[in-house]
Each structure stands twice: as structure tokens, then as C-alpha cells.
Amino acid sequence: MTPLDVKQDFPILTQTVNNHPLVYLDSAATAxxxxxxxxxxxxxxxxxxANVHRGVHTLGQRATDAYEGARETVQQFINAPHSKEIIFTRGTTQAINIxxxxxxxxxxxxxxxxxLTPMEHHSNLLPWQQVAKRTGALLKFIPLEKDGTLSETAVKQTITDKTKLVAITHVSNVLGTINPIKEITTYAHEMGAVVLVDGAQAVPHMKVDVQALDCDFYAFSGHKMCGPTGIGVLYGKKQWLNQMDPVEYGGEMIDFVELTDATWKELPWxxxxxxxxxxxxxxxxxxxxxxENIGLDKITAHEKMLTDYAMEQLKQLDGVDIYGPTERCGLITFNLKDVHPHDTATVLDSYGVAVRAGHHCCQPLMKWLNVTATARASFYLYNTIEDVDRFIDGLKQAKEFFGDVF
Structure with a gap:
């Protein structure tokens, strides 16, 4: 398949950083x-x-049409049965918290x-810690295999008839692991549990069909999929959303208000x-x-090509630890031996290459990996083979620099 050639569509990528053309490899944080x-x-x-839903003037109607039209676009994008099952949020974090x-x-x-699993982003861990404290529920974690994947045996040993809810990431933001959501959902439903999927790292990179997955809730963010910050989506099956109460109260979400009581609008409002x-x-x-104009299948294939190529190049370098499974989604998490990842990222930035360094909001997973932090290069549709080559060249420079230091 011909690699994608879309970098010219992204104005920010035309700039230089530290006198080098920008190579942006931090799309897992934000695209x-x-x-x-x-x-x-x-x-x-x-x-x-204009504001939506209330104004009868022309601008108000145009704004309402745009807002609700966006909801229908999201519905079709993830193949939700009804647009009323699409709730706009500030992002994945708020969606999960709802x-x-x-x-x-x-x-x-x-x-x-x-x-849950030990690979969850803090956004899909901390809310459930608070639920457990508040309700007296018990948190359980599906153990990871050595390569950071989930086995069918481990899933079935952890999810029992006492399990009320399974909250799991579709794709790990550290390991790149693509979890078998359909199989997990099927078994969880057999045990009488509902399933929430954190799709923040999946929706930008692959076609997601919530009906095929049969999950009960699916959450994702706009800013990781070329959209703006501050917008996200919670998909939920109507059978659950209709029974759930609002968590924020005020304008827009009411049906009728009296001095001492109120009723709520229908879904999703x-x-x-x-x-x-x-x-x-x-x-x-x-x-x-x-x-969609480009095609999610083409984006998936392009990222796989870049990831496979980068992995081949990294494995040829001595002193590089790589974390995660062989089959992964669009990112590589690594460390240079005896070098803090912040130092690695700083040297790469001096060559115009932007990568992430830190615990990636996954401190329990860092503990499982037996590290305090890692560096992460994440690829997206606008990256190229030349970007990967610049990344590898920068790493070689970092290795030489720190080799001299140590």
C-alpha cells in the first residue's frame, strides 16, 4: 500500500524546532x-x-443544526444504533467519570x-478507585502476560458472577496492546457484567464498531483524532443511560423546573x-x-508500516529496551539503558524530534514494568519513513552523548 502523504494538510508541521524540521511523534498524547x-x-x-436548542433566530438554528449534525456524524462513525446514545463530554476522562x-x-x-487491568490510564483507574471506596465494591485486575497482553484464561479467572462492571482500555497508551474487546465483552455479559471501554487510543487509529464490540459504554476524545481539545464522546446503550441520573445540573438539561424540584430532558441532553x-x-x-475521507483502513496500514519499520531500526541499536507485544497499535515505548527518559527526550527535542517521556499517566503499569518512567514515540497518519529515520538518528546521537557522559 502506498504510504499516506498528508503532512501538507497540517500547518503546524511546517515549522522548525531548534533549527530542525519538526518531527512530531507524540500523537498518543494529542494529535x-x-x-x-x-x-x-x-x-x-x-x-x-450562537447558543443551541433555545434560540428561534437564524444563528441559533444554524448552531443547533451544526451541533446535532455532529452528533449524528459521531453515531455513524462508531456505528451506534441511535444518535441519542451519543453524549458530548469534555473528553475521555469526563466520559468515564459520568x-x-x-x-x-x-x-x-x-x-x-x-x-480492570494494570495497563489502565489513570483516567480509567482513579474513578473506579473512588467508586470502590464509596460503595464498598472490590477492585480486581486481570493479570498481564509477560509481553503485556491479556490471555483468555486470565480474563475468565478474573471475571466472575460477582463482577458488576469491567472497565478496560481498547489500546494501551504505553504498550500499544490491542485488547480483545469483543471476546471480553461476550464473556463479561455471560457473567452478568456490563463493560466500559476506554477507546481514547483506538478510535483515532482503527475502525471501531460499538455494535460489533457489543460494549455497554465506549469513551473517547476528539483531540487524539485530529479534532480540537475539550470535546469527547460517551457512547452508552440506551437501556443503561435511561436508568442513570445526570451528574451535572443546570441549564440545557432540564425539562421542567419548580422551586423545589425539577425533571430532566430525555437522552442525550x-x-x-x-x-x-x-x-x-x-x-x-x-x-x-x-x-473518513482518507479511510481508517489506510490509516491503520500506514501506522503499522511505520511502527514495524521503527521497530526494526530500534532492534539494531544496542542498549535499547522496548516494552510491549509484537503486535501493537502505532506506538513504541522504550528506554536507553542507564539514561533517564527525560534526558533522552531532551536530546531528541534538540534535533526537532518530539517524543513523550514520563509515566504516561500509568504509574501502576510502570511498576509492573519495573521502571519509573519510559520514553514513547507514537505515530499517526501524517508521519513518514523520513520521520522515523530522523528519530533513529536522534537516538544514535543521544546514545553517543550519554555514552561519553557515562
Missing amino acids: QKPQMVIDAIETYYKYDN VARSYSEKFIQPGDEIV KFEGGTPIIAGAVGLQAAIKYL
């Missing part, structure tokens, strides 16, 4: 924005800016089990209190159209 998305947001603010707060108040009891993230939804819709 860059194509001109199409920037233009969509600018156009909304220039010509259509479920943790609202679902747990209705359905989690003392002694119930909540199952009862979960979208206050003026919603209108421009963010417009930008997210543009990002989805951009990705």
Missing part, C-alpha cells in the same frame, strides 16, 4: 489538526456562533466486583448540562470527515 478542522471551527465562530458516578450510584453494591461544547463538536465532525 495535530488539519487545516480542514481549523477552518471548520473558524467558520463556526465567524458566521454561526459512568463511574451515575452508573455506580444505581447499580454497584458492597461486595460487587469491578474488574440530560447529561449535557450548561452551554454545550458547540465549536468542539463542529471541529470533531470535521476531524471525522477528514479521517
